[in-house]
Amino acid sequence: MFPLSTSRSSNDLARSFERLFDESFERFFGLAPRGEGGTRTPALDVHESDKAYTVKLDLPGVDKKDVKISIDGRLVTVQAETKKEEEKKEGERVVYRERSMSSYARSFTLPQDIDEGASSAKMDNGVLTLTLAKKEPAQTKRITVS
Incomplete structure (x- = not known):
């Protein structure tokens, strides 16, 4: 259990948690979302x-x-x-790709x-x-x- 500030309204707290987990979280830490090839x-x-x-x-x-x-x-x-690198061999297809x-x-x-x-x-x-x-x-x- 952790203490919560009672001076903040519950809407402010909910917005803070939403901001924490949206894509700005990844930008803040310099991470690109997977598959987008963003700048790190x-x-x-x-x-x-x-x-x-x-x-x-x-x-x-x-x-x-x-x-x-x-x-x-x-x-x-x-x-x-x-x-x-696009390395395709005859008769093969990509099933899953994370490296980009x-x-x-x-x-x-x-x-x-x-x-x-x-x-x-x-x-x-x-x-x-x-x-x-x-x-x-x-x-x-x-x-x-x-």
Whole structure:
């Protein structure tokens, strides 16, 4: 048994439960409803060192050639998709299918600008590892008055 707030009306409570279990529940957690092939939000971890950020994203079933990474200053965007393979053999038919195309997208902002030229990406067993080098801050230049 759990306590219920008596200050809420029963209609408010019922609406809250309905909202919890509708499709927004799946969107909130970054899950696509089965069969719709919606965009998913991959889980990520970010670690920082003096020279770089290391970011790991879960992209299960994605081939490295299907991953797109863009960097704009401090903003990093990762997009990827899995391809649905249509493999039909003579005399066979699909009885049931749960595996389909999925797409992943995630954008995040880091505290410091990224040096694209010194950064790298590696895909291993469904985990994308980004090593994002920090851009050196611009040196202040002095101008002498003549």
